Amino acid sequence: MKLKVGTTAAVAGAFAAGIIVGPLVAAWAQGAADGGRAETYRLLQLFGDVFARVRAEYVEPVQDRDLVENAVNGMLTGLDPHSAYLNPRNFRDMQVQTRGEFGGLGIEVTQEGGYIRVISPIDETPAARAGIRPGDFITHLNGNSTQGMTLQEAVDQMRGERGTSIRLTVRREGEARPLEISITRDVIRPQVVRFRLEGNDIAYIRITSFNEQTEVNLRRAMTTLRQQAGGNLRGVVLDLRNNPGGLLDQAVQVTDDLLDQGEIVSTRARRPEDAQRWNARAGDITQGLPMVVLINGGSASASEIVAGALQDHRRAVVLGTRSFGKGSVQTVMPLGGNNGAIRLTTARYYTPSGRSIQATGIVPDFEVRATRQDAQATAAAAPGREREREQDLRRSLRAEGSATPAPPTVTLPPLNLPASITDRVQSQPPEGWPTLDITKPETDFQLQQGLSLVRAMAANPQRRAQR
Incomplete structure (x- = not known):
């Protein structure tokens, strides 16, 4: 059976982009197998039309990957609260969490007053050995202010390959001057x-x-x-x-x-x-x-x-x-x-x-x-x-x-x-x-x-x- 595609410029442009051909063919084939060939094909034409119009007419240039990832994520999150698309970075983060170990400092942190606050250093980790204490505020990472950073951005910077170092600027209650603490990352195994x-x-x-x-x-x-x-x-x-x-x-x-x-x-x-x-x-x-x-x-x-x-x-x-x-x-x-x-x-x-x-x-x-x-x-x-x-x-x-x-x-x-x-x-x-x-x-x-x-x-x- 030969697959026929729509002839509108919008749909043709979407197919020509080389982005959605594989998913559309697979979905169309499934729709045909389920007996809903015409309706499935109509809906896929709708998707291709919207994709091409956004790509061509949105007020600012957009990346094809961003459009497709957003579409996929919307498809999944529309099902239930727990289905979702994991982009490559989020997928790697999830694998780190499930493995139960990662390269880092060994600090449990939260965000407070725009800065990163230490909840607790994990026992027998680089942070604990370096003297990081509960209640410390981390104001800079390698000289860059944490003011305005999201918690995830700060965590990403503190994680890294074992043996690499990072410099923390810490404000501590009772200390008149900020403390400069250099810590070498190691493999961290959170205490679950x-x-x-x-x-x-x-x-x-x-x-x-x-x-x-x-x-x-x-x-x-x-x-x-x-x-x-x-x-x-x-x-x-x-x-x-x-x-x-x-x-x-x-x-x-x-x-x-x-x-x-x-x-x-x-x-x-x-x-x-x-x-x-x-x-x-x-x-x-x-x-x-x-x-x-x-x-x-x-x-x-x-x-x-x-x-x-x-x-x-x-x-x-x-x-x-x-x-x-x-x-x-x-x-x-x-x-x-x-x-x-x-x-x-x-x-x-x-x-x-x-x-x-x-x-x-x-x-x-x-x-x-x-x-x-x-x-x-x-x-x-x-x-x-x-x-x-x-x-x-x-x-x-x-x-x-x-x-x-x-x-x-x-x-x-x-x-x-x-x-x-x-x-x-x-x-x-x-x-x-x-x-x-x-x-x-x-x-x-x-x-x-x-x-x-x-x-x-x-x-x-x-x-x-x-x-």
Whole structure:
């Protein structure tokens, strides 16, 4: 079959540009296969017409690549909040984030007053060794002012090849003159798993994201905490609050580490044959210790998979507030010719009991607010609208799709915790509770409730027998 193209000057100009021939032919062929040949061809003519008119008539010259990339990105972002086009630079940045290591200084930064402010240097990194401190303001990079720079621009300048140097000008409280600090970049591995002992017998583990380093660091954390406790661990608090998610395979591996058997998660795509299911293998790295999982409205995607699986299997008690509700799967598909990649929503997640996470999230077994102000704001707002979640995003997917309807929500079996345990959980902090600061456990009400609950579970023989 010979493909015929339109004869208008606009369409001819678009084809002659050599920009859209491949995509148009592929889309036209798909449209023909679907029986919509005439309509598909008409729409592609529309695209070619607009492309050529903008290219020829826009008030300033525009690059063909910019036009095509904008068109592709608009096509994807119009589908749902999580599909998007990644240009070559953004694609490389995404790969750096998922690898969990990059060349840089080892500083967590934010933007304040137009300058770059240090939140914290990461332990055992060039920044920490050079004496960078929390609260420092970085005013210049290699002599160039950071005033007016975006945070991403500053981060891009501080990252670089291992062994290369950069000069930071730093203003520090109590210092009359700016400090000039030269730092040599090294390979940085962000601390995605933080841990400590609480009261010498409870393992507190916080997972901040799921990249390629998460599961191995979780195992190291458990080994270290066992050694620090002298083999006397009595429980685990797994903190997934404000964890935006990350790699599916890491969520599966982390959950596998905490379960002895059973389904972890399943995904359902447009075609039934593309459905997938992951199951746990024998081996619980906590050896069945009582566990509490902390979640909140910032817990999304991979963190919801972990919390949902542990809740469904009654392996852990989930405490906090309802999670974000991002239950869709995004597949990153690289494009040839150094054209970046597309991130496309291809499936939905389901917990072991068949619950769809999408737009619903994980409802905790015990709802505990971080502050009294949270509870008051919730009471004043419409039910379920206390903070923005997946369901509030424009074009967010429904919990079920027409091609692969979700199974009905399964009611979980009761926890069967004795009243002596459940009575310990309060829904909100008492009057006068300190202002929340998650870096200070004594001001973190959700954490304190989680510690109280896991200790009560550890002290209850009936609960331990159920493990």
